[in-house]
Amino acid sequence: MALHLTLALTFFNFVGANSARVLLTLYALELGAPASAVGLIGGLRFLFPLLL
16 A cells, blocks of 8 residues: 555656646746746756755
């Protein structure tokens, strides 16, 4: 049972992180941010977990 819960939490964490990345960049583009800023936002999105 604990293994199923762990796999479910891992799956939902993965899906949430990837969907947040896509939604964040699309929202920045909708607000009129330049492509370089959108790329910087997308890149920094992975910097903080890397530092942890």
